[in-house]
Amino acid sequence: MHILTELLISIFLIMSGVFGFVGSYGLVKLKNSLQRLHAPTKATTLGVGGVILASLVYFYAETGHVSVHELLVSLFLFLTAPITANFIAKAYLAQNVRSEDLPPSATAFGWSVYDEPPETMPDAKDL
Template identity: 45%
Template structure:
């Protein structure tokens, strides 16, 4: 039963990381590109680390504190670093797409 849980968590985590990475490459401007790594990739890494915790707890080595600490660190720091990057881009007046700012809907 633990193999199924680990496999499902690995597949979910891998798919979130893949979607986040594709979003990083395919989005049109910096502001949209930032959503891929801060949201989807963070959730994918949390699933991958949870699968590692499940594996080590069922293999007899006990619950690993390292994976818990890494998960907490990622969940806390990814949104904060994304926020800081956005604030820096706004401060430097980085150009953005009209879909990001909503100007295309205001003018119509």
Template identity: 50%
Template sequence: MTGGMMLLEILVAALLIIGAAFTLIGSYGLLKLDQPMKRLHAPTKASTLGVGSLLLASMIHAFASGDASLHELLVMAFLFVTAPISGNFIAKVHLHRQRGGKELPPPPEEKTWATYAEQ
């Protein structure tokens, strides 16, 4: 194995670890945060960076092995365009419902696994 190939493999491994960490943090935030505006940032920010990092690792590995294709690039472009737009729509609906006099229902009082328990 040459030095350049080893460097590419280290880069791919680092991107996989970073992507997995961002995706895990985003998923945990989606489950544990209790209000919609707090929950909004977990999947749109952290998970987008996580999946983008995983796709970048896949593109680098495919390019290094000679099987380069544009599938990963197209998926990444679609993800980076749709995730912020859907997050913006969720935020607008939340703000619209608050201004319209219809207050959102409060989160459940019981401390279950799907709510953030402050201590």
């Protein structure tokens, strides 16, 4: 394998290790669940992305073909991580935040997590 290829793979692996460490450290040190949610979903997603990039480069250098497996894993990861984080955050808000603690909303429906929609829908021109 060429030295530049090995250097590129090493850079991706070091980058992913740094992001993984930062995400793990943030998970331990941050105070509440919403803060703890931010560190692993952002930093460790980038960490796993670095490992996937290193794997792509390695298998392309070894076989001469782009591996579809890594592309599918990265697609699945980048689609599911934000959605999962959103669900966890909404569940936390539904359990721990009262509607009196929220600032006033700028919409006619209020905060969607806490208020029921009105019985009749207003016209779009009225909003």
